[in-house]
Amino acid sequence: MLSKKVKLRFFFYTALLVLIGSIIFFIFKSLEENVVYFYSPTDIYKKSSALDLKIIRIGGLVKENSVNKEGSSINFIITDLKNEIIVSYQGIIPNLFSEGKGVIAEGKLKDKKYFIANKILAKHDENYMPPEVKEALEKSN
Amino acid sequence: MIKNFFPNKILSLSNKFITFLAVLTVFIFFIGVVYALFLSPADYIQGDSVRIMYVHVPSSFIALGCFACLGIASILNLIFKIKFVSLMAKSAAPIGAIFAFISIITGSLWGKPTWGVWWVWDARLTSMLVLLFFYIAYILTWKFFSNFEKANKISSIIAILGSFNLPIIKYSVDWWNTLHQPSSITLTAAPTIHYTMLIPLLIMLIGFIIYSIIIFLMKYKIEVMKFKLNKKKKN
Numbered sequence: 001m002l003s004k005k006v007k008l009r010f011f012f013y014t015a016l017l018v019l020i021g022s023i024i025f026f027i028f029k030s031l032e033e034n035v036v037y038f039y040s041p042t043d044i045y046k047k048s049s050a051l052d053l054k055i056i057r058i059g060g061l062v063k064e065n066s067v068n069k070e071g072s073s074i075n076f077i078i079t080d081l082k083n084e085i086i087v088s089y090q091g092i093i094p095n096l097f098s099e100g101k102g103v104i105a106e107g108k109l110k111d112k113k114y115f116i117a118n119k120i121l122a123k124h125d126e127n128y129m130p131p132e133v134k135e136a137l138e139k140s141n
Numbered sequence: 142m143i144k145n146f147f148p149n150k151i152l153s154l155s156n157k158f159i160t161f162l163a164v165l166t167v168f169i170f171f172i173g174v175v176y177a178l179f180l181s182p183a184d185y186i187q188g189d190s191v192r193i194m195y196v197h198v199p200s201s202f203i204a205l206g207c208f209a210c211l212g213i214a215s216i217l218n219l220i221f222k223i224k225f226v227s228l229m230a231k232s233a234a235p236i237g238a239i240f241a242f243i244s245i246i247t248g249s250l251w252g253k254p255t256w257g258v259w260w261v262w263d264a265r266l267t268s269m270l271v272l273l274f275f276y277i278a279y280i281l282t283w284k285f286f287s288n289f290e291k292a293n294k295i296s297s298i299i300a301i302l303g304s305f306n307l308p309i310i311k312y313s314v315d316w317w318n319t320l321h322q323p324s325s326i327t328l329t330a331a332p333t334i335h336y337t338m339l340i341p342l343l344i345m346l347i348g349f350i351i352y353s354i355i356i357f358l359m360k361y362k363i364e365v366m367k368f369k370l371n372k373k374k375k376n
Contacts, residue, residue, distance in 0.1 A: 009220045017301070024305050036318045037263035059318060094257030096186060104320060121256050126325040128191060129335035130182030 038104050041083040045112065058085060058115055059104040059123060067099055078103060078115075089117040096122035151358075151365055162355045169348040176341035184338075190254045195342055197247040199349040200240040201269070205307060207237025207353070208272060211279065212304030215297035227293045228368060230300065231283050232360035236353050238276035245269055256320060264313035265321035268306055275303030289371075 028035060038059035039047070058078055066077035073090040076099075087105050097103060102123030107116050129137075177195035184191035214230035217223050248266070249259045260266065279299050286292035314323045325334040332339055 006221060013216065013220050020302070021305060028309070035264050037261065037320055038318045040318070094255075096255055096257075101186070121258060121261070121320060123320055124186055124255060124322060125333075126322045127333045128184050128194075128325060128338050130337060131185040132182075133335055134185040 040080040041078055041085045042080050044085055044109070044115075045083045053108070055106065055108055055118075057104050057106045058087070059102065060084075062097070062099050062101060062103050064099050076103075078105060085115050086113055087115045087117050089120055091118070091120070093120055094122040096124055151362055159355055159358055162351055162358075166348055166351045166355060169344060169351065173341055173344040173348050177345060181341045182335075182337050187255055190251065191338070193247050193251040194338075195345045197244060197251055198342060199346040200244040200247060202346060203349055203353055204237050204241035204244050204269075204272065204276075205310060207233055207240065208276065208300070208303060209307055211237070211300040212307070215300040218293065219297050219301075225365075227297070228364045229357075229361055231296070232364050233357050234276060234280050234283075235360070236356050238273065238280060240349075240353075241269065241273045241276055245273065261320050263319040263321060264317045265310065265319050268310040268313055271306055272303065272310060275299060275306065279303070289368075 038057035041058065041060055044058060060078040060080040063077040063079045063084060066075075068075040073088065074093065075086065075088045077084050077086055087107075089105065089107075097120060102125060104121040104123050105115060105117035106119040106121070110116055173195070177192055181192075181195075183189045210233055211230045214226040214233075218227045218230075245266075248269075252261075253259050279296050282296040282299060283292050286295065311324075313319055314321050326332045326339075334342070
């Protein structure tokens with residue numbers, strides 16, 4: 001059915017595609033550090049020393065009952081349910097920022113436990129539902 | 142059915158069929174927009190700003206799907222030397238490019254009230270921008286090279302290279318930490334979007350798809366006519 005010419009072309013281009021695919025795979029593997037948009041508190045816990053002076057981003061959930069507002073500054077804890085880190089920030093907070101929800105803080109590490117943020121981003125998850133359904137879910141839990 | 146896309150047959154595609162599709166699109170969009178803007182509920186976290194989703198998600202879907210078609214068409218063209226698929230790809234590309242652009246713009250408008258920023262260089266957003274650049278490169282190749290074979294070969298290579306970006310776009314939210322949230326609709330798990338929002342989303346998606354088909358058919362007819370005219374001029 002397939003002529004020899006077609007078969008040859010097929011194998012040539014398949015090999016080319018596989019080659020390009022593996023090159024791109026290895027590029028992304030080595031760029032892993034930059035492709036990741038934020039570190040989790042556990043990543044910080046494990047790495048720490050190399051990150052002290054750079055501006056980095058930490059993401060996770062805002063720990064329940066950890067938010068403390070004093071005037072224009074705010075303190076809260078970011079947790080990934082395994083490790084946590086204390087964040088302090090001065091400035092405007094996005095509307096969707098709330099306890100128990102996702103957040104990404106950008107700034108500098110003061111030390112392994114303390115992070116000074118100059119930017120706060122709210123991160124929302126992939127769940128979409130009307131408020132009534134949310135209430136019904138919470139009641140049944 | 143495939144024979145209908147052969148250059149000889151497509152020209153006989155009646156304008157009545159395209160008109161029918163156009164009426165159908167208007168009808169579906171009317172239902173979709175009313176459902177999306179008024180009848181569907183606000184989100185429990187995002188409120189009414191979630192309604193941008195009804196344009197953003199279908200646009201992203203079409204932008205990705207269209208480029209996948211470009212990739213497949215380019216492979217068919219390079220390996221099996223099926224000529225008319227390159228005309229189909231040339232016709233489809235601007236559609237995908239526009240929707241990639243709409244996806245980025247609507248995404249940005251959605252990001253400001255929800256995330257707090259217009260743009261971040263996370264994996265999902267960056268790879269979508271790369272997709273738009275690949276679309277532009279593909280379209281410009283056809284415009285820049287007047288020799289059909291040259292334009293065909295180079296644009297096919299661009300499409301195949303750009304296709305490697307497609308799984309990166311799709312899985313970026315799963316493989317790496319990104320600001321953009323993971324997919325709500327997957328093949329493997331139940332949707333994490335409530336059915337009162339999922340239904341208008343699907344209606345809008347179907348409307349966008351049929352609209353894209355209309356534009357594609359109109360463009361493809363013109364490309365075939367141009368191609369045949371050029372062939373006649375050369376002989």
